[in-house]
Amino acid sequence: MAAAAAAAAAADSDGDSGGCGSSRDSGSDGCGARMRARTRAVAMAVLSYSGGCSCNGGGSCVVILVSAPVAVASIVAVAVARAIAEAVILAVAVMMVEVVAVAAEVPVAVAVTEAVAVAVAVAVAVAAAAEAAVVALILLVIAFDLTIWIVLQSFSDIPDSEKACKDIAYQLVKENPRIQVILGGGRRNFLPQNSTEPNRSEARRTDGLNLVEEWKQEKMSHGFTHSYVYDKEGFDRVNPANTDYLLGLFSHSHMQYEAERDNTKEPSIGEMTAKAIQILSKNPNGFYLLVEGGRIDHANHANQAHKTFADVEAMNQAVHNAQRLTPDRDTLIVVTADHSHVLALAGYASRGHNILGLSTVDGQLNTVSPSDGKPYTTVIFGNGPGWSSDPRPNLTEVDTTAVNYLQDAAIPMRSETHSAEDVAIYATGPQSFLYTGTHEQSYIPLAMAYASCIGPYAEGKLACAKYEVLPHNNDPTPCTDPNPAELTRSTPAIVFMLSIAAIIFVLITKH
Numbered sequence: 001m002a003a004a005a006a007a008a009a010a011a012d013s014d015g016d017s018g019g020c021g022s023s024r025d026s027g028s029d030g031c032g033a034r035m036r037a038r039t040r041a042v043a044m045a046v047l048s049y050s051g052g053c054s055c056n057g058g059g060s061c062v063v064i065l066v067s068a069p070v071a072v073a074s075i076v077a078v079a080v081a082r083a084i085a086e087a088v089i090l091a092v093a094v095m096m097v098e099v100v101a102v103a104a105e106v107p108v109a110v111a112v113t114e115a116v117a118v119a120v121a122v123a124v125a126v127a128a129a130a131e132a133a134v135v136a137l138i139l140l141v142i143a144f145d146l147t148i149w150i151v152l153q154s155f156s157d158i159p160d161s162e163k164a165c166k167d168i169a170y171q172l173v174k175e176n177p178r179i180q181v182i183l184g185g186g187r188r189n190f191l192p193q194n195s196t197e198p199n200r201s202e203a204r205r206t207d208g209l210n211l212v213e214e215w216k217q218e219k220m221s222h223g224f225t226h227s228y229v230y231d232k233e234g235f236d237r238v239n240p241a242n243t244d245y246l247l248g249l250f251s252h253s254h255m256q257y258e259a260e261r262d263n264t265k266e267p268s269i270g271e272m273t274a275k276a277i278q279i280l281s282k283n284p285n286g287f288y289l290l291v292e293g294g295r296i297d298h299a300n301h302a303n304q305a306h307k308t309f310a311d312v313e314a315m316n317q318a319v320h321n322a323q324r325l326t327p328d329r330d331t332l333i334v335v336t337a338d339h340s341h342v343l344a345l346a347g348y349a350s351r352g353h354n355i356l357g358l359s360t361v362d363g364q365l366n367t368v369s370p371s372d373g374k375p376y377t378t379v380i381f382g383n384g385p386g387w388s389s390d391p392r393p394n395l396t397e398v399d400t401t402a403v404n405y406l407q408d409a410a411i412p413m414r415s416e417t418h419s420a421e422d423v424a425i426y427a428t429g430p431q432s433f434l435y436t437g438t439h440e441q442s443y444i445p446l447a448m449a450y451a452s453c454i455g456p457y458a459e460g461k462l463a464c465a466k467y468e469v470l471p472h473n474n475d476p477t478p479c480t481d482p483n484p485a486e487l488t489r490s491t492p493a494i495v496f497m498l499s500i501a502a503i504i505f506v507l508i509t510k511h
């Protein structure tokens with residue numbers, strides 16, 4: 001979702017966001033603290049779901065922890081006391097009846113005494129069993145409480161800065177109000193339960209906030225022209241020329257896969273990219289845009305190559321639109337991925353071969369190389385839900401190009417995994433040469449900041465691109481001191497990023 005990605009980028013670059021784990025606060029312990037914070041959130045969810053206690057700060061959990069052992073001890077004590085008392089009464093009763101029977105010399109009375117004794121003994125046994133069951137149940141509750149208590153204890157060292165972890169929708173609207181364009185899915189995370197907005201049954205905020213209304217109010221209070229849209233018709237009506245702020249939430253959850261997208265309900269990622277650039281490029285100081293094709297990742301997890309490639313193609317259109325709508329001389333575009341997947345292209349397919357089809361050699365179905373004599377798909381996965389049976393099915397008559405076909409996977413898994421190889425990074429525009437070679441991922445945003453003279457490279461801090469001689473500008477006198485003011489005017493930048501897995505692109509322009 002573009003909105004989520006934009007929020008993440010904004011939060012990361014803004015040390016004052018106060019959200020989850022700014023690098024400044026967390027230090028070397030940041031990752032561990034964030035992990036524990038997430039664990040705490042899970043534990044809270046378990047508690048909330050179980051109804052055991054509403055664990056706001058753990059106070060009510062302590063009540064249960066104290067009360068449960070006391071309750072169990074009481075039950076055990078009562079059960080023991082009852083058993084002893086009943087045994088004593090039984091013994092006394094038997095003795096008395098026997099004494100009376102012997103004294104009266106009535107043999108029948110002895111038989112009756114024995115029957116009564118047996119009946120009482122059975123009753124006592126049943127009562128004891130029932131009590132044991134109750135005690136066992138209580139012990140189970142205690143075990144659950146103790147587990148939660150142990151988990152809660154592990155949270156005790158969470159720094160205060162990590163405790164108030166805010167969701168991305170909240171950060172987007174409340175903590176980064178100057179993000180001008182937010183487009184994507186996830187509407188349910190912006191609306192309170194029982195909201196009257198579209199798809200209200202999906203709305204899931206429990207804090208009562210209606211972030212769409214909050215967003216509108218904030219823009220109105222500043223006199224900004226703004227639009228909130230939730231379908232394609234509304235999106236098409238937005239005129240970039242007179243819109244400063246745009247919030248578009250087109251789905252309660254994720255946007256649709258491109259292969260299944262209803263063109264009358266949701267805009268494509270290419271259309272959203274174009275609209276965003278048309279709005280942002282009105283700013284004379286330039287802009288930064290991040291676009292993420294997040295559903296490529298989801299289709300890979302499902303082993304659905306058709307959907308994967310359809311979303312890659314949609315992302316390609318977004319990159320194309322960005323190039324078309326921005327000047328290359330002042331726009332840095334970076335295209336890369338945050339990770340790859342265990343997707344492989346297998347065999348020796350001929351030119352023009354359908355990549356979703358079965359593997360061929362010289363145009364003929366390849367059933368020779370596989371030891372079982374059955375053809376295989378050109379796209380295969382290392383793991384995932386596409387794993388079939390053993391022996392594997394014969395795919396000769398199967399339409400492997402279908403939208404919902406699952407390509408074969410070597411290891412059966414509910415969801416395919418990411419993988420660890422390096423991903424490509426492509427760049428065009430000013431300072432794009434900074435992206436040659438192999439880099440750690442953290443280098444990517446730093447190079448963008450350097451190219452744009454923002455963040456750590458803002459005026460008066462560190463040197464940035466505008467003070468450097470650009471190697472790609474064919475300057476015959478590379479040691480001359482460039483005029484910073486002139487370079488400042490000539491270095492708006494756009495940054496883009498792309499991948500096989502999740503394609504992200506970012507645009508920056510900066511005067």
Ligand SMILES: [Zn+2]
Binds near residue numbers: 297298301
């Ligand atoms: Zn993933």
